[in-house]
Structure formats: C-alpha cells, structure tokens
Amino acid sequence: MERLAGKVMLLSGWPRIALAVFAGAIGALALPPFGVFATLFLSFTLLVWLVDGSTGNPGGGIASRLRSAFAIGWLFGFGYFVANLWWLGNALLVDAEEFAWAIPLAVLGVPAYLAIFYGLATALARAFWSDGVGRLAALGAAFGVAEWLRSFVLTGFPWNAVGYGAMPVPLMMQSDAVLGIFGVSALAVFVFSAPALLGTVKGKVIGLTAAVLLAAAHVGFGAWRLNVADEKLTVGDGKKTTIRIVQPLIDQAQKLDDTNRAEIFEEHLRLTSAPLTSGETRPDIVVWPETSVPFILTENPDALARIAEVLEEGQVLVTGAVRSENAGAGVAPRYYNSIYVIDSDGQIISAADKVHLVPYGEYVPYESVLASLGITEAIAMPGGFTAASSRSLLTLPGGALLYPLICYEAIFPNEIGNDVERTSALLNVTNDGWFGATPGPYQHFQQARLRAVENGLFLIRGANTGISAVIDPFGRVVRGLGYNQKGVIDATISSAKVANWSNNSRQWYFWLVVALMSVIAVASRLSFKSHAN
Known part of the structure; x- marks a missing residue:
C-alpha cells in the first residue's frame, strides 16, 4: 500500500487531474439509488494521498501548497457533483425549446460552483496537514465546515452532503438525530479516509482503531435506538x-x-x-x-x-x-x-x-443587481414565485x-x-x-x-x-x-413523537466535533513540525 500511495502522491499533469475527478465521481455511488457506501473509502483514500502530494511549486511556500490542495479538492468535488447531479439537466428538457441552452450550466456549472466548497475544505485541511492521523482529522473538520457553509451561502444548496452516503438505511441513520447531517459528514470523512493510513508510516494503529470504533458506534447506536424505538415514542x-x-x-x-x-x-x-x-x-x-x-x-x-x-x-x-x-x-x-x-x-x-x-427555478436571486449590469435576457422569468417572509x-x-x-x-x-x-x-x-x-x-x-x-x-x-x-x-x-x-x-x-435532541443541540454537537478534530489536527501539525526541525 505504501508503494501505491507513493505513486498517487507523485502523479502530475493529466493523470493527476483525471484521478482526482475519478475519486470524486466514484463516491457518488454511495448515494441513492445505489447506496454503495463502501465507494467512499476509495474516494477519500485517494483524496488524502493526492493532497499528500500537493506540494506546490518548489520555493512557492504555503500559498503554493494551498493552491495546489484547493485544485485537488475542486477537481474531486467537480467529479462528485457531476456524477450525482447530472440529472439537473433533465428539468430543462421538459421545455427544451426554451431552456435547452442552459443544460451545460446545470450539468457542469452547478457542480463547478459547489466544488469550490470542497476545494476550500482541502486547502484549509492542507494548512494543518501532517504525516499521521492528524491530517484525517483536519480533512474531516474542514469538510464538515464546508458542508455547513454549503447550506446557506448564496441561498444554499446542501444537496448530497457526504454524510448522506454514510446513512443508506435506518440502522445507519440514527446518528443524524444527535449530530445532524454536518456532524455526521465530518466524522464520515475521517472514517472514509482511514485506509489512507495503510499507505503511510505513522498513525496506522491509532487512526484505524479510531475509525473502526467510530463506525462501530455509528452502527451500534443505530441498532440500540431501533431496538428501543417503541419505548421511546413517549412524548405526546x-x-x-x-x-x-x-x-x-x-x-x-x-x-x-x-x-x-x-x-x-x-x-x-x-x-x-x-x-x-x-x-x-x-x-x-x-x-x-x-x-x-x-x-x-x-x-x-x-x-x-x-x-x-x-x-x-x-x-x-x-x-x-x-x-x-x-x-x-x-x-x-x-x-x-x-x-x-x-x-x-x-x-x-x-x-x-x-x-x-428554488433559485432560477422559482425566482431569480439578485435580480436587481443582474439587471443593473445589463444582464436582462438571462434573468427574464415571467410568472415567478414570491417567498413567504x-x-x-x-x-x-x-x-x-x-x-x-x-x-x-x-x-x-x-x-x-x-x-x-x-x-x-x-x-x-x-x-x-x-x-x-x-x-x-x-x-x-x-x-x-x-x-x-x-x-x-x-x-x-x-x-x-x-x-x-x-x-x-x-x-x-x-x-x-x-x-x-x-x-x-x-x-x-x-402524534406521539420521539424525545429527541433539538436542532440547537445538534448544531452545538456539530461544532464540538469540529473543535475536537481541529485540536487533533493542530496538535499533530505541531508535533510534525517539531520532528521535522
């Protein structure tokens, strides 16, 4: 595995670009209607090794490394979102004579935009990168924050967050009640990235053990919760x-x-x-x-x-x-x-x-700004909806x-x-x-x-x-x-309901997960730098 990891890290040019896009695209099989969540282990293992190789230009310093990591994350995200959102173009075929021209914007433009969040995640993680388990924690925390940002920036579009791939069946959905989709996404990225440790010298035992324990807790909590489901329907x-x-x-x-x-x-x-x-x-x-x-x-x-x-x-x-x-x-x-x-x-x-x-489906966001720039044809939308306050x-x-x-x-x-x-x-x-x-x-x-x-x-x-x-x-x-x-x-x-965690609690637990993973990432980074010196 170390030899394979080395080959991935040393890739350059088109092979490196193609592998990054492939790594993201194969992960889309974890989502419905396929639900093959194991593909995400391959996706994130390759992503870690590719970020390992994001050294940037010789002498370019931290900025060059971050740009290189952003590019890998963006390519990964582009592959992921094209593979799981290509069907957006189908909506434009309903009235193809009017909207077929916009199919490339839906099929390629939307994924290109969403991929920016994954690029930012890999760049942020790269700033705290180390040679052991800490880099997995950095990647998990960064992806959790990226998915959270994706839920509201420019009106938000959190479709197909990574965490959904870790919850294909009710047995594996119960963690969502505690951590929410963003917390689950952060921990899922850590677990799915764990096989990357097999290709490096340090952190194998502790990292793989942590990943196995998290996966077991995820499934075990689901099994326990479903087992006592009828007893917990006590409110109301x-x-x-x-x-x-x-x-x-x-x-x-x-x-x-x-x-x-x-x-x-x-x-x-x-x-x-x-x-x-x-x-x-x-x-x-x-x-x-x-x-x-x-x-x-x-x-x-x-x-x-x-x-x-x-x-x-x-x-x-x-x-x-x-x-x-x-x-x-x-x-x-x-x-x-x-x-x-x-x-x-x-x-x-x-x-x-x-x-x-739905932006551009039910209304045009920032219509007055676009109109002031002279962009009127593209924003013409008779009969659009008004949002409730x-x-x-x-x-x-x-x-x-x-x-x-x-x-x-x-x-x-x-x-x-x-x-x-x-x-x-x-x-x-x-x-x-x-x-x-x-x-x-x-x-x-x-x-x-x-x-x-x-x-x-x-x-x-x-x-x-x-x-x-x-x-x-x-x-x-x-x-x-x-x-x-x-x-x-x-x-x-x-009308009976489960005595559940509130949305505010889930947000607090999400940030707690991000904080703990960030502490691990920073501590590993400091240890890595001290040993390097």
Whole structure:
C-alpha cells in the first residue's frame, strides 16, 4: 500500500487531474439509488494521498501548497457533483425549446460552483496537514465546515452532503438525530479516509482503531435506538390519524399544458375517492402533492365545491397549490407556492407559503443587481414565485399542527425552527416529475426522510411522480409508493413523537466535533513540525 500511495502522491499533469475527478465521481455511488457506501473509502483514500502530494511549486511556500490542495479538492468535488447531479439537466428538457441552452450550466456549472466548497475544505485541511492521523482529522473538520457553509451561502444548496452516503438505511441513520447531517459528514470523512493510513508510516494503529470504533458506534447506536424505538415514542398523546397520500403520476409536460387542467384536477379527485387499501380505515386527511391544483383555487369556487363533494364528512384535503395575492392597483399580482388545508365543506381553513424558493427555478436571486449590469435576457422569468417572509404551520380541525416543507425545503435541516416541537408531523409535498427517471427523486427522498429522524416526528411525503411515503420518526418507511407509479397510500400515524435532541443541540454537537478534530489536527501539525526541525 505504501508503494501505491507513493505513486498517487507523485502523479502530475493529466493523470493527476483525471484521478482526482475519478475519486470524486466514484463516491457518488454511495448515494441513492445505489447506496454503495463502501465507494467512499476509495474516494477519500485517494483524496488524502493526492493532497499528500500537493506540494506546490518548489520555493512557492504555503500559498503554493494551498493552491495546489484547493485544485485537488475542486477537481474531486467537480467529479462528485457531476456524477450525482447530472440529472439537473433533465428539468430543462421538459421545455427544451426554451431552456435547452442552459443544460451545460446545470450539468457542469452547478457542480463547478459547489466544488469550490470542497476545494476550500482541502486547502484549509492542507494548512494543518501532517504525516499521521492528524491530517484525517483536519480533512474531516474542514469538510464538515464546508458542508455547513454549503447550506446557506448564496441561498444554499446542501444537496448530497457526504454524510448522506454514510446513512443508506435506518440502522445507519440514527446518528443524524444527535449530530445532524454536518456532524455526521465530518466524522464520515475521517472514517472514509482511514485506509489512507495503510499507505503511510505513522498513525496506522491509532487512526484505524479510531475509525473502526467510530463506525462501530455509528452502527451500534443505530441498532440500540431501533431496538428501543417503541419505548421511546413517549412524548405526546399518541392520537392516531389515518392518512391517504395521492400519487397521481402526472407528466410534467402535461401539467404545463393549460388544456389539461380539468382532466388533471379530476384525476386527483378520482384517486381521492378510490377504495381503501391495506385494510386501513377511512382516511382523516388526504394529501395531494406540490402544485396539484392546476389553477388558482380562490378564483374557482366550482373547484372548491367539487372537493367538498368528494370529501366525506370530517375529512380534510391538504394540497399543494398556487396562491395569488393582489399587490394593488396597476401592480401585477404576487404568486406563492403554497399548501392549503380544505375541509369537507370546501372551505380553506389554513394555508402556508413556501419560504425557501428554488433559485432560477422559482425566482431569480439578485435580480436587481443582474439587471443593473445589463444582464436582462438571462434573468427574464415571467410568472415567478414570491417567498413567504416566515414559515406558517398548518392547522387541522381539532387544533393539530403540521410542519410544512414544500419541495426542496426538506433538504435544509437548519431551517426547521423550534416551533416544530409543537407539531404532530412533518409534511413534505413535492413534484419531482421535473427530474424524470434519474437518481434525483431517490436522493430527494433520502434527504427528506432524515428530517424525520432529526425531529423525532412522522413524515408525510406526497410526490406527484414519487417517491411518496409515510416515514416513522426513525426513518423507516411505514408505507410507500415507488417512483413512476400511480396510486394511493393509506397509512396510520401517531402524534406521539420521539424525545429527541433539538436542532440547537445538534448544531452545538456539530461544532464540538469540529473543535475536537481541529485540536487533533493542530496538535499533530505541531508535533510534525517539531520532528521535522
């Protein structure tokens, strides 16, 4: 292994570039729908050896070494994100005549931007690099911080953080309840990098032992937590509620065709009144996916009347819809990506608007700045959405509350506020039809189910083309419907919740992990320098 490590470190030119991109790309197999987490051992082992060889120009000093390390991290990140986000281009093919020109920006430009964070991580780690286990700690801490930064810088896009690769199944998801995705990512990078020690002289025993113990704790904690799952569902009154989730499987191109509106609406109503499945009782709540209603409900009283006809007495419909708001005389109305709660009398009794919109999909960020620079054609976006100023909870008859997460809001763990503790369940409605038959829907589904684990609540997830499911507070699928299937899910959830760590606690534990790893990295670096002198 030492000989192999030496060859990797001494690579230069195109072979070095190609290996860095390959190391990142192969790691994408750890993510859904593949879930081969072992590939990350190869990815990060190669990354460590490549950073070992980032010596920069002779006589160039620390700045040259940091630039060299940044380049390796960027290439690694570029390979990783192209391999796991290539499907972004599929959304632009839905209206190819209008947006096909932007496919290179989605498939290559987004990964190129996200790779900057991994480049910064390797550069930061290289500043505290040593020849033993300390460099693994430096890399883990730096990647944890990079993933955290990726969650909010320039509106944030924390899709496919490394930690998700370490949590393919519920047994391996439970650590997320304590450390959050960023803490898990930091420790995962340390563990996945550990085989690199086999190619170096120092730190083998202590580093590999630490990695094995961390991996064992990760799995062992998951096994213990799942074993006592029923005992831990102790908070709340345990009231049972039956849910029906409608998965209508409406093709995205069809949704964009105005002539299909009535047909689409009636298809949702037909599935709503379909016979019960799996021996469940009559549903209390029916859930339709994001933007299911193909027109402005408040302007169509006949549509509300049709909903009232289909719903039985006491049932409610929770549906994604577009909400309009009059902005005043002579001003175009504002539109919101929203969720309505509609009772069996056809009355809208609660609503919530999307807070975190998709950049360039639902709105144009920094539009006024771009326009001032004369960039107008690229930012033209008629009919975009307005973001809500704050998140509203959905109130059901009887006073129960749902915490709404519309579409990709479910990938932002730190945006779920403390008011989630007052709710009975999380609700995620989405339309992943834009993604097509790609890894996108599977990746989105995994990230959403981790929010259930973190918050100790059931997750009700309705997706137009899938994956729809009811997820329990431990990330287990109670009942689901796969991608590209039409039908309904009937399942019962409990308002009881897991006595869990708060989001604030997870953030503190994340920074504690980063601090401890940083101490190890600095101590190793100082020891390394003293021995070198």
